[in-house]
Amino acid sequence: MPQENRTKEIKIRLTEDEHQALLDRMEGNQLATWIRKTALSQKIAKPYKNTDPKLLASLGRIGGNLNQIAKQANTLDKDTDKLRVFAQLTVIREQLNEVLDRHDR
Structure with missing residues (x-):
């Protein structure tokens, strides 16, 4: 199965400490790949339950x-x-x- 080309880019600004914290948590050797896999694999919880x-x-x-x-x-x-x-x-x-x-x- 061919890999889909990634054409969208997100630019974020980090402090030195934030960048280092991400590097410390990173699994693998590419920060962008780790961030993408981490963010896309997270289930987003509903902030509120339906109220009876x-x-x-x-x-x-x-x-x-x-x-x-x-x-x-x-x-x-x-x-x-x-x-x-x-x-x-x-x-x-x-x-x-x-x-x-x-x-x-």
Whole structure:
């Protein structure tokens, strides 16, 4: 099978340290060949998973709860009020753990 002619060129600028780092990592004796093989053999991971709409809805509800707590926290004078806020925070933490557990499956 004949080799395809390479007609495209990419020019990059490197610092002395970057160039040396590539030479140190290089396998074989040609830097360009190693860079091409390395770059073309890498699988490119999707940066984001598709997000489940149920997850987004759950997070929206939790965000609403957080807004309610923030409003309450701005008006606290009594210790009993503070305890109520801490109780609500505990509920939110449990909700977040449930959402994360479902999302990890």
